[in-house]
Amino acid sequence: MAPEVQSKKRKIDDEGVLVKKAKKKQKKQREDEADLDVEAGLNKAFARMDGQLLADHIAQKTSRFGTELSHIELSDLYISANAIKDITSYEKPRNLENLPDFLEKFSAEPEKLNNASKTCGAPHTLVVSAAGLRAADTVRALRTFQKKGNTVAKLFAKHFKVEEQVAFLQKNRSGMAVGTPQRLVDLIENGALATSHLKRIIVDASHIDQKKRGIVDMRETLMPLVRLLSRKELKDKYTDPDHPIDLIFY
Numbered sequence: 001m002a003p004e005v006q007s008k009k010r011k012i013d014d015e016g017v018l019v020k021k022a023k024k025k026q027k028k029q030r031e032d033e034a035d036l037d038v039e040a041g042l043n044k045a046f047a048r049m050d051g052q053l054l055a056d057h058i059a060q061k062t063s064r065f066g067t068e069l070s071h072i073e074l075s076d077l078y079i080s081a082n083a084i085k086d087i088t089s090y091e092k093p094r095n096l097e098n099l100p101d102f103l104e105k106f107s108a109e110p111e112k113l114n115n116a117s118k119t120c121g122a123p124h125t126l127v128v129s130a131a132g133l134r135a136a137d138t139v140r141a142l143r144t145f146q147k148k149g150n151t152v153a154k155l156f157a158k159h160f161k162v163e164e165q166v167a168f169l170q171k172n173r174s175g176m177a178v179g180t181p182q183r184l185v186d187l188i189e190n191g192a193l194a195t196s197h198l199k200r201i202i203v204d205a206s207h208i209d210q211k212k213r214g215i216v217d218m219r220e221t222l223m224p225l226v227r228l229l230s231r232k233e234l235k236d237k238y239t240d241p242d243h244p245i246d247l248i249f250y
Contacts, residue, residue, distance in 0.1 A: 036212045042093060043214050046206045046249060050088055051081035054249050058216060062226050065219040077226045083238035085246045094206040094250050096141040102250065103145075107200070114175060116150035121169030122194035123153065123177040128225060129204045130215035131180065132158025138178045138204065145176055155179030155187055166192040181215075181224035188231070195233055198245050203229075205249040 035045040049057065055078075062077055069077075087106060092098045103125070104110040117124065127142070129135040135156040142152050153174040155165055162183070169192040177193070187193035203225065208214045215221045229235070229247065237245040 036208060038208065038210060038212060040093065040095065041208055042095060042206050043208050043212075044206070047090070047094060048088060049249070050086045051084040054084050055079055055081040058226065061216050061222050065222050077230045079226065079229055079235075079247070080238075083235070083247050085248050087248055087250070096137055099138070099141050099202075099250070100144050103202075106246070106248065114145040114147055114150065116173040116175035117197040118173065119194060119197065120171060120173055121153075121192055122197040123174045124197050124199045125176040125202065126184070126198060126200070127176065127178040127202045127204060128181055128184065128215070128228065129156070129178060130207065130209075130213075130218070130221045132156040134204065134207060135178045135180055142176050142178065149173060150175050153177035153179075155183055155193065157183050162186060162190075166190065169193055181221055181228050185224055185228050185231075188228075195231075198234070198237075200246040200248060201229065201234070203247075203249045 036043055046054075058079055063074060066074055066077070085106070087102075090102060090105065092101065094102070103113055107113055113125070115124070127135075127138055129138050136154070136158070139152050139154055146152050151172055151174050153165075153169065153172070153176070154160060155169075155177050156179050165183070165187060169187065179187070184193065188195060203215065205215060208217075215225060234245060237243060238247050
């Protein structure tokens with residue numbers, strides 16, 4: 001075959017590959033858009049993701065937003081599939097209305113959800129939300145588990161100073177706490193928020209805002225989230241057979 005004919009054939013083949021890739025990308029974008037229910041505020045794709053799909057999804061997002069990080073730093077932030085609890089069997093919409101029901105179904109001892117440790121600032125359940133307003137709504141949804149001497153802790157930046165939250169955690173018992181990623185990191189690092197009694201971390205992953213963005217879709221929430229979840233004292237317990245912490249992407 002003449003060189004010019006080979007070159008033309010190769011060009012046609014390359015163009016065919018590019019067209020196929022473009023069509024595949026467009027199909028994926030349509031599927032992604034179909035999962036985004038702005039009216040309900042939900043990304044329904046998370047309901048189908050098992051541990052491996054979630055681990056891959058979070059790793060891709062971390063690589064995308066953590067461009068300044070080295071390969072070693074990125075690997076330190078990696079959350080393995082084995083660390084993530086599979087909740088794909090839950091069929092109800094993952095909204096705040098169903099959150100109490102979800103917690104009862106996926107807790108080994110649901111009757112203890114309204115209990116609190118005798119240690120101040122040491123919740124058994126930590127819910128991580130993208131923003132203060134969403135976290136405030138989550139606190140209201142969880143008040144069904146609140147009782148005298150056991151307050152759902154509000155650990156988000158909107159309207160609350162770190163010093164106020166430190167004082168609250170030092171004086172109050174909370175079985176459950178709701179916060180935004182960076183504020184939770186800050187409170188753990190200054191010793192006010194204890195992780196010693198944690199049994200589960202719930203990431204409010206399915207929720208999206210009016211711009212179709214969730215907690216893993218924005219650099220300012222995703223990066224502190226993975227730094228929180230990959231802390232050694234938490235990471236070591238995700239697969240601990242005796243005293244595990246359930247990591248759940250709701």
